[in-house]
Amino acid sequence: MLKFYVVATPIGNLEDITYRAVRTLGEVDLILCEDTRVTVNLLNKYGINKPTMSYHSQSKLSKIDKILEMIGEGKTLALVSDAGTPTISDPGSVLVSRVREAYPEVKIIAIPGPSALVSALSISGLPASEFVFLGFLPHKKGRETLFKEISEMKRTVAFYESPHRIMKTLDSLKKYVGERKIVIAREISKIYEEVVSGNSSEVEKYFLDNKDKIRGEFVVLVSEK
Numbered sequence: 001m002l003k004f005y006v007v008a009t010p011i012g013n014l015e016d017i018t019y020r021a022v023r024t025l026g027e028v029d030l031i032l033c034e035d036t037r038v039t040v041n042l043l044n045k046y047g048i049n050k051p052t053m054s055y056h057s058q059s060k061l062s063k064i065d066k067i068l069e070m071i072g073e074g075k076t077l078a079l080v081s082d083a084g085t086p087t088i089s090d091p092g093s094v095l096v097s098r099v100r101e102a103y104p105e106v107k108i109i110a111i112p113g114p115s116a117l118v119s120a121l122s123i124s125g126l127p128a129s130e131f132v133f134l135g136f137l138p139h140k141k142g143r144e145t146l147f148k149e150i151s152e153m154k155r156t157v158a159f160y161e162s163p164h165r166i167m168k169t170l171d172s173l174k175k176y177v178g179e180r181k182i183v184i185a186r187e188i189s190k191i192y193e194e195v196v197s198g199n200s201s202e203v204e205k206y207f208l209d210n211k212d213k214i215r216g217e218f219v220v221l222v223s224e225k
């Protein structure tokens, strides 16, 4: 039976990859990567020498047709993103859907592994049996409405944020959500990993006082109402 693998890769520390992911990446015919340079770095660490091809958010529809053609020729493919689980705020959903439609007989297999969202929740101490994940917040349209919705939510809210917008976001949380408990997980599994928690003003003050920490990758968690 033909297989199409969706493989989770590390979100920082390159040791955070499963045995099964390493074996699978070493066995497939081709690896579809968000950025081939990023993935080749991982492949080199594990001595995997396999052809790679880019598949990212800007990829044209013709790229999907090409990928479907390769599957039709009997090739086994794996999809990875730069970090974490593909399709979670990353490209891949459209491709997976097209593979499923075009080849119902192909088994689409998840190789589970890291995701920044789950890692952040696991160390936050906030209720995580139920949560709302918002991916990246919109930059403009709908942003204010969303913050108002967050302020009413009765579950932990999680979203991804960039260093360029984190201060603006903390300011909006203070304005719309008020002094709710916030947990920020930054640079998970990397050298400068840290978790900052407190109410909205405290967390904002921490980053205003420590501007050198406004860098890297962030997961923001907001406590339920």
Ligand code: SAM
Binding pocket: 011, 012, 081, 083, 084, 085, 086, 087, 088, 089, 090, 114, 115, 116, 117, 159, 160, 161, 162, 185, 186, 187, 188, 189, 190, 217, 218, 219
């Ligand atoms: N698919 C990925 C996953 O499963 O986690 C997420 C990809 S999304 C394009 C990238 C965002 O995830 C970053 O902007 C940041 O918000 C979050 N992220 C990724 N790695 C992280 C890390 N090591 N520490 C904290 N947040 C991280």
